[in-house]
Amino acid sequence: MDSERAFVAALVGLALAVSALVVRPFFTFVALAAFLAYALFPLQRWLAPRLESRLGPRLGRRVSALVLMVVAAVLFVLPFVLLVQVVVRQALAVAEAVQSGAVDLGVLRDLVGPGVERTLAEFARAAAGRIAEETPGLLGGASNVAVGVTVFGFALYSLLVGGESVVAWLREVTPLPRRVEDELLAELDRLTYAVLVTQGLIAVVQAVLTGAALLVLGFSNVLFWTVLAVVFGLLPFVGSMFIWLPAAVFLLATGDLLGGAALLVYGFGLVNLTDNYLRPVVGGRSANLDPTVLVVGIFGGLAAFGFAGIFVGPIVLGFTRSLVDVAAREYA
Known part of the structure; x- marks a missing residue:
């Protein structure tokens, strides 16, 4: 009997390892589908x-899932595609304005020297081309995107239609007391909710602060730049600084020294502090995680799992702590 159990355990371990290898190339898409299904x-x-x-029961549930998938595509995927197109057009417009002399770069010309207009125009065109080429590969390589989107769609549909049955199956195959299962599932639910809300909240706060500054300083297309700041705010190492810092440099280059300096002070003094302090405080309190663990989870998850690791990392660390606590209390 012991040899039989050992054989089954080894077989299950081998199957799980091989399954992990199969899922690994598209982990980002599967994880994002799980988070979107949760939301x-x-x-x-x-x-x-x-x-x-x-x-009817079967058709109604499936139609509901399809409706929500279409709504999610309209609210998230389509705006992202349009955002990339607008960014490319804006970069090309900047290149033309600089090269034609419509934008006066007198201060920057004095600092850098003649030919700065041509250099900036070439840089803007190169950046536009780079964005257009590399955006399809943001989630793990341009060649994998089409397959990855297909995997994402099927995973999202399956989780929306059968999410409750997945949880019930996990309860059935897990040899733990019901109260322990309830505790662990409740902890996983709380961590997931806290991490998703924290990431979204900080991105929106940063974007609103950035948009307000651009509005006061007289920039056009403020709504567009605010939405773009939300997208950037979700990305570690990026953030809304990629909006307000170029804006400050532009003001300085065009002779608005007061506005450029004020935007730099505002960005580094308020917007950046929002990211550095509000993220750990809000996330740490809502997820009951130490801020250090939260930050390590975000950046470690990003390094280990790619973009989805921003959300996966803190959840893994927080759930591991809860699992160890339960194991020490119940089975030590």
């Missing part, structure tokens, strides 16, 4: 019964 599931729980009463 959309309250809507699925509300919409599905209403459609089931008209279409």
